[in-house]
Amino acid sequence: MEWQPSAGLEALQARAGLLRQVREFMQVRGIMEVETPALSRAGTTDPAIDSLSVALPRELRYLHTSPEYPMKRLLANGSGDIYQICKVWRLDESGSRHNPEFTLLEYYRVGHDYRQLMQEVGALLALLIPGLPAAPVFREYRHCFLDTFGLDPFNTRPETLAACAAAHGLELQGGQDKLDLQGWLDLLFSHVIEPGFPDTGLTFVYHYPAAQSALACVSEHEGYAVACRFEVYLGPLELGNGYQELSDGAANTRKLTRDARQRSREGRSGPVIDRRFLAAMQSGLPHCAGVAIGLDRVLLCRLGEKRLEQVISFAWELA
Amino acid sequence: MATYNTSEFRSGLKLMIDGDPYVIVENEFVKPGKGQAFNRVRVRNLKTGRVVEKTWKSGDSVEAADVVDREMEFLYNDGEFWHFMVTDGSFEQFAAAESAMNDAAKWLKGNEVCTVTLWNDAPLNVTPPNFVELQIVETDPGVKGDTASGGSKPARLETGAVIKVPLYMDQDEVVKIDTRSGEYVSRVKES
Numbered sequence: 339m340e341w342q343p344s345a346g347l348e349a350l351q352a353r354a355g356l357l358r359q360v361r362e363f364m365q366v367r368g369i370m371e372v373e374t375p376a377l378s379r380a381g382t383t384d385p386a387i388d389s390l391s392v393a394l395p396r397e398l399r400y401l402h403t404s405p406e407y408p409m410k411r412l413l414a415n416g417s418g419d420i421y422q423i424c425k426v427w428r429l430d431e432s433g434s435r436h437n438p439e440f441t442l443l444e445y446y447r448v449g450h451d452y453r454q455l456m457q458e459v460g461a462l463l464a465l466l467i468p469g470l471p472a473a474p475v476f477r478e479y480r481h482c483f484l485d486t487f488g489l490d491p492f493n494t495r496p497e498t499l500a501a502c503a504a505a506h507g508l509e510l511q512g513g514q515d516k517l518d519l520q521g522w523l524d525l526l527f528s529h530v531i532e533p534g535f536p537d538t539g540l541t542f543v544y545h546y547p548a549a550q551s552a553l554a555c556v557s558e559h560e561g562y563a564v565a566c567r568f569e570v571y572l573g574p575l576e577l578g579n580g581y582q583e584l585s586d587g588a589a590n591t592r593k594l595t596r597d598a599r600q601r602s603r604e605g606r607s608g609p610v611i612d613r614r615f616l617a618a619m620q621s622g623l624p625h626c627a628g629v630a631i632g633l634d635r636v637l638l639c640r641l642g643e644k645r646l647e648q649v650i651s652f653a654w655e656l657a
Numbered sequence: 658m659a660t661y662n663t664s665e666f667r668s669g670l671k672l673m674i675d676g677d678p679y680v681i682v683e684n685e686f687v688k689p690g691k692g693q694a695f696n697r698v699r700v701r702n703l704k705t706g707r708v709v710e711k712t713w714k715s716g717d718s719v720e721a722a723d724v725v726d727r728e729m730e731f732l733y734n735d736g737e738f739w740h741f742m743v744t745d746g747s748f749e750q751f752a753a754a755e756s757a758m759n760d761a762a763k764w765l766k767g768n769e770v771c772t773v774t775l776w777n778d779a780p781l782n783v784t785p786p787n788f789v790e791l792q793i794v795e796t797d798p799g800v801k802g803d804t805a806s807g808g809s810k811p812a813r814l815e816t817g818a819v820i821k822v823p824l825y826m827d828q829d830e831v832v833k834i835d836t837r838s839g840e841y842v843s844r845v846k847e848s
Contacts, residue, residue, distance in 0.1 A: 386692050430664040430715070431694070433686030511674065511713045517693065521714070524692040529712065532689075552691050569690045579690040 344647040344656055353637055353649065356466055357423065360443055360633070363462055369419040369445060374408035376424065377401055381609030383598040384552065388429035389609055390438070400609040401427040404630055405444050406553070407615035410583070413446055413626060414618040421445035423633070434645045435575060437634065437654050446628040452554075452566050452582040455627040456542050459570055459578060462631075463540055467572065467639045472539030479546045480562065482531045483523075492547060492562045496522050506530050520549050537573030544568035553593060554581035570631075572639050580629035587620035659721040663696040663713050671703070671722040674711065678703045678722035678776050686715070703774065703781055706759075722776065729773045731765045739765075739783070741773055753780035761785040763818035764836045785836045790845050791815055792831050799827035809841075 343350070364371065381389045381400035389400040402408075405422050412420055426442045447455060460474045483491040487502050499522035503510065508529055510516055517525065535541040544567065548556045551565035558564070566582035584590055594611050601608060637649040647653030661670060666684040673679070679700040688694035694715035701708045703724060713719065729741035729751065738752035739762070751773060755762075761771065761783040769789060774782040796812035809821040814832075822832060822841050831845040 384691070386688075386694070431686060431688065432664070433684070436686050436688070507710075509709075509711050511711050511719070512717055516714050516717075521693040524689045525695060525712070527692075528687045528689045528695065529697065546691075550691050567691075576690050 340656065343651045344653040345649050345651050349637070349641060349643070349649045350651060352641055356633065356637055356640065359465055360421075360423065360462075363465060364421045364445065367419070369421050369447070370417065372409065372412060372417070372420045372422050373424070374405045374412070374422065375402070376426075378408075378612075379610075380407075380612035380614070382407075383594050383601060383608065383611055385597055385600045385604070385606075388606070390427045390429050391609075403428050404442060406628070406630070407612050409444060409446060409628075410623055411615060411618040413448065414621055414623050419445070419447050432654060435635065435638075437646050437650055439654065439657070440646075440650075441633040443631045443633050444628065446583070446626050448624050448626045450627045452544070452568060452580055452627045455580050455629055456544065456568050456570070459580060459629055459631070460540060460542070463570065463572075463577065463636065466636050470539050470572075472536060474540040474542055475536070476542045476544065479543055479564075482527070482543060486531050486534065487526070491523050495519070499523065499526060502526060503529075520547070523547070532571065532574040532576070535571050535574055539572075540577075541571040542568050543571070551584075551593075552581070553584045553590065555584050575635055575639065576632075577635050577639070578629050578631035581627065583623060583626050583628055585619070585623040585625060587616070587622070590619040591616050659723075660718040661721055662718050663715050666696055666698060671724040672700065673720040673722045674700065677705075678724050678781065680724070682708060688715075703776065723778075724774060724776050724781065726772050726774050728770055731767060731769050731771055733767060734762075741771065741780070741783075744770055751775070751780050753783055757781055758783050760836070760839075763816055764789045764791070764834070766791065766816050787835060787837060788833055788842065789836055790831050790833050791818070793822065793826060793828055796822065796826060796828055800824045 377392060377399045379399055382403050387403050389403055392399050392401065404426055405424055409420060409422060423443050425439055427439050432438055464470065480491055483489050489502060496519045503525055508525065545559055545564040546567050548563040548565055551567065554565045554567040556563050556565055568580045569576055570578045598611050634646055634649055638646060641649060643649055666681060668681055668683060670681045671678060679702055682699040682701050685697045687697050696713045696715055698711050699708055700711055728744045730744055732740040732742055738754060739758055741751050741753060743749040757780045764785045769786050772784040773780050791814040793812045794815050797810050808824045810824055811819055812822040812826060813819050820834060820839060820841055826844065833842040833845050835842050
């Protein structure tokens with residue numbers, strides 16, 4: 339019987355050191371550590387994320403996929419800057435760089451905008467992954483496509499993107515009509531653009547298409563509606579996802595309602611809309627920026643390992 | 658028709674792609690921060706042996722290939738087909754065409770237990786035992802006492818295969834060969 343951990347002792351020690359450094363970083367900046375429920379009645383209605391459910395005798399609850407909703411309820415109630423380090427769960431996300439249960443650092447800065455947060459995340463990751471030779475690179479989503487394919491992602495059609503994918507040897511099984519415009523952008527971004535990011539330093543990608551805004555503010559930039567959101571990478575590995583948080587109560591309600599409708603159209607089950615979260619947004623979220631960072635992946639980079647099970651004590655198959 | 662969902666993908670799973678049977682070599686789950694997830698998969702065509710990369714939208718279903726591996730004893734070659742018998746006592750026999758034999762043919766003289774991969778109940782691929790023992794039928798005379806120089810010479814075996822053997826080996830001697838590398842392993846002493 340295989341009972342030993344999938345991670346070595348050195349990785350476990352490195353994890354303990356990493357958590358200590360994160361907490362010191364937060365303490366120095368006056369950011370308060372909080373805990374919020376992992377098992378809730380409501381949950382995310384994001385069409386791209388599926389929750390794990392837990393059947394209790396009288397109700398169905400869901401394991402959180404991120405602590406975003408309850409942390410925003412704390413912010414709306416005047417908590418000020420807060421952070422949380424917690425386990426989160428995402429259904430069917432399994433691979434060498436995905437473990438269905440993983441450790442997230444999520445934190446919010448009141449009064450900051452997403453550009454300030456990018457700088458701070460850069461400093462945090464430089465601390466957690468020492469020895470990166472190159473300074474961070476900041477790239478707009480649109481320019482990633484223009485530079486790589488000569489294609490404007492804000493002004494293109496699915497057929498054009500499908501032809502571009504074929505030209506790059508990307509064979510999508512099951513036919514061209516499998517994907518919509520956003521799906522083709524995701525395919526090209528994840529299969530061609532991400533692998534081109536340097537592994538000598540961090541890459542920040544920002545100004546995503548408004549369709550990928552999730553709960554980030556949308557603003558106009560050079561005539562395009564862009565989401566005030568960023569993702570941070572080391573090489574092709576995504577480490578974090580940051581937002582200028584959408585604070586408008588009505589906009590939050592519209593977004594979650596639209597997502598829930600899409601899920602039901604696609605015949606997918608999952609949690610109901612989080613009404614308590616929306617009530618908090620109606621009452622008013624302060625102007626803030628927030629980010630979620632996958633700490634297992636950060637540890638992977640810190641140790642120069644290749645597979646998540648090397649840094650997780652008992653990876654999914656051994657859990 | 659049996660199918661697999663992409664969430665069941667793992668190494669060794671057999672799939673039908675464009676009418677051919679494939680086996681998954683490596684499955685990678687790829688997902689942008691917010692958006693569509695994909696399975697990027699390295700698959701080997703079981704007919705040609707070629708390895709290619711394919712991408713599925715996560716959540717899609719793929720037809721399963723009816724491919725199984727069975728242990729069979731090689732009986733004889735009739736000039737066109739290679740005949741095998743299942744070793745489970747059922748006496749069930751299968752005939753493999755030349756195309757399924759690949760390299761296996763040159764290591765088999767009879768009675769070896771091979772792994773025969775069946776696709777829709779027809780032999781698709783034959784894997785010989787990892788080690789076989791065969792007699793040398795033709796080679797230059799052995800150099801007496803030369804067990805240290807490390808030199809080698811070609812030798813033809815009873816099945817027609819030609820391998821490299823140490824200089825001290827002689828005709829009629831029996832050698833042990835690793836069929837995965839096609840290399841000489843050791844001399845087999847006559848008992």
